[in-house]
Amino acid sequence: MYSLALLTKSCLHTSARILKKAPQNMKGKRASDQRWIARQLNDPFVKAAHDQNYRCRSAFKLIEIDDKYKILKPGYSVIDCGAAPGAWSQVAVQRVNSAGANSEVPIGFVVGVDLLRLTPLDGAHFLSFSDVTDQSIQTQLQELLPSAQADVILSDMAPNASGFRELDHERLVTICLSVADLVERVLRPGGSLICKYWDGALAHHVQSRLASTFCEVRTVKPKSCRKESAEVYFLARFFKKNPKQIHF
Template sequence: MWTCLYLQVRGIHSSTRLLKKAPVRVKGKSGAEQRWITRQINDPFVKAAHLQHFRCRSAFKLLEIDDKYHLLKPGISVIDCGAAPGAWSQVAVQRVNSAGERPDSTRGHVFGVDLLHVVPLPGANFLSNRDITSPATHTELQKLLPEAYADVILSDMAPNATGHRELDHERLVYMCLSLLELAEKLLRPGGSLLCKYWDGALTHKLREGLSRAFQDVKTVKPNASRKESAEFYFLARTFRKTWI
């Protein structure tokens, strides 16, 4: 199924090389805003997300990572941090069978958390307008999770960009580090964490923190991450619950 998805993305990508649209001129938009709109129009993953009814192109990042590393399996419980608009939760719902669409597979659970409102999704339980770093949110999740533990924590969250690259990098690193407290409370021993970061001076600090808590930490950059972007992911596996 997902092989077909990637073939469609490649096909769209090939056609956009031939039919790439000229820069858009939108009245009242700055040059940077016009470049962003043009990039979105010509992005094959944006087109594929529309065709496959994903809420945004980031779904293909998780699909690619999961196809390679097999994080999401039927029957497991997943926490999606910074879930809005819900594309990663869509992938998780399909892969862990939380909507029960595959009666021959065990049914899993997906819980999404975001400061923003997230449009409901069958198979996902969204905690909208919640702070994933808040102890109150942790307690709420603990009550909802089967056996009070998750098997996988996903994080595609990011702070609102200030335009200062190193400041944005630093803020995201500390957001990722806060997930270690969440893991200590709610991640099952042996579980996994996947988190986005922007590369910079504190990348080593994040890797070191993850390496203390997890047996294996890998750097991942899926094809759906734009080549020019500083965006990467850390995939941390085999959680050691007594790491502190």
């Protein structure tokens, strides 16, 4: 297993000794596009994702969280909400052994859901062009999951940026609350959730909702998150199943 601690040290060392790359052929591109390209060229986690064959740099966010809190274990069933392009699913497949790469530990199950098309991944079942907040999709998830329950729910979902920070924050809070609905429907007692949010005035609504159904809720910001980003993650553990919960 690739060590994130070693990766981070290596990335910081590399970025410190290599001059920043200057983007080429930028004529005609918008200033925002130019900034994005320049940032990608000089991001050590982008390079590491390419070297380690992850679909995008966000894989290292999940790796860092799981290295510390150990929520993904062989044999576990995982739902990856907003899975595209599939980097978190790649990490989940490796850690729950859903591709059966290790014959000495239990085989898990990973299902990813996204509104976009998902490129197939060995060890994962993908539901493309699907809305995880839709009750029919949630029913489909229950039918796919062993014992109709998940051990872990992951959400790296975010709305398309509107350019208005408060509006985007409000929309992501709504998404997080929809994930909380999914949790109450399919997560097994004792299960865990990782859910991205953008820090802001309404974040406490999500935290209060999660605190009502989990024994432990904390916020984490992996080192692989960009410093200028407002993104943070709720890590909720030890789900308390409400026996009076109504299932659709």
